[in-house]
Amino acid sequence: MFLSRVRLNPARAGARKFLLSPRAMHGAVTAAFVDGVPEPGGGGPRVLWRLDHNSRNEVYCYIVSPDRPDLTHVVEQAGWPTTQTWETRDYTPLLSRLEAGQTWAFRLTANPVHSIRRKDGEPTKVTAHRTPKHQLSWLLQRQEANGFEIVAKPQDRQRGPDDEYEVIVHDRRARRFGKVEPTGKQNRVPLVTATFDGRLKVTDPEALRRMLTTGLGRAKAYGCGLMTLAPAD
Template identity: 60%
Template sequence: MYLTRFRLNTARSGTRKLLSSPQAMHAAVLAGFPDLLPSDSDAPRVLWRVDRVSAAEVFLYVVSSGRPDYTHLVEQAGWPAAGTGWQTGEYAPFLEKLAAGDVWRFRLTANPVHSVRTKDGQETKVTAHVTWRHQADWLLQRQEAAGFRVARKPDGEEAPEGQETPDRYAQYELMVHDQRRLEFSKGKRNGSGKATRVRVNTATFDGRLEVTDPEALRRTLTAGLGRAKAYGCGLMTLAPVE
């Protein structure tokens, strides 16, 4: 496994095109793997995420089973004349060292959704969570199966079991931010001849976690969490606690 970081040159039109279309970014990410064919449904999952630190600092992160070649991205959205490109490192040594009880900072951009049924007898419909409280609940409900536990603040007071309180979320080392509604056209056309419109709601989670199941967390870090992975969702990364 490999973890790659690529700084995008926000002054270039190619970068603006990629940032405006998850479909285009997905294609650019996959183009870095010559042996990965778009028609291969059994190909290993490639996860990616865009982090916007500031207007001039935008980074693309990629987790993949193979080492990528992003020469084309440098030419389209980097600094070709500067001789700088991307950084790729082996991910497996880090993953193998994860142990229960470890504490890390984490970041995750995800597509928090749930299934609802508006009328009895109807099929359920996948619907996005749009409030930060519901988005936080989405993550907290998945933490155990994903191999971690979101840390609580040392001075936080636990709410009575089964009781919802306005400040319940303040107990966690968790911040939900950068909510976005992505809407773009896919290349394929529907029966009317119009391009298919795709709508994806995303949210970014920052916080601190404790490892509870190292093997499950390894799967989360390499296979992703949630839906819409082709559109920049699901990639969780860890960093040391300062």
């Protein structure tokens, strides 16, 4: 597995296209692999990506992938081709040293959704969570199955009933972007995302490794589901 990072230049038209359309960014990421990307499903590692908006002018695309990418076209279209390239590191050493009880800082951009039924007898409909409280609840419901638990704050550091965990929900976005169906019909795809920054404790290293390489939640093709770890300090 590999972890890659490329910085985008928001002043360039190519970067603005990628930032406005997750579908366009997905196409650019897919084109980075000479043999294409693995088909979703089967439970194996897949290509995941995420855009980090650290500031107005500092935007990075992170990619986790089974194969090493070639991001020349992304740099040429949307980066600084004469001064900066991209970084790719072997992700395996980090994955292999995960152990139960360790604490890590994490970042995750996800598409928190749930299925609801408005009336008896109607089929369920996938609907996005739109408040920070419900988006965090979505993440907490998935922590045990994915080998981690969000670190709880000591009571003397809690500022209210919704400040129980060492995590913040930010960069919440709701957008629509164009998608052309195989039939040629054009649709507008709605996408609600939220970014989580916090600290977690490893409870099941194998389950966590699996999630880090297969993603968490829906809309993985559109920049959701990639969690990255960093030293908790």
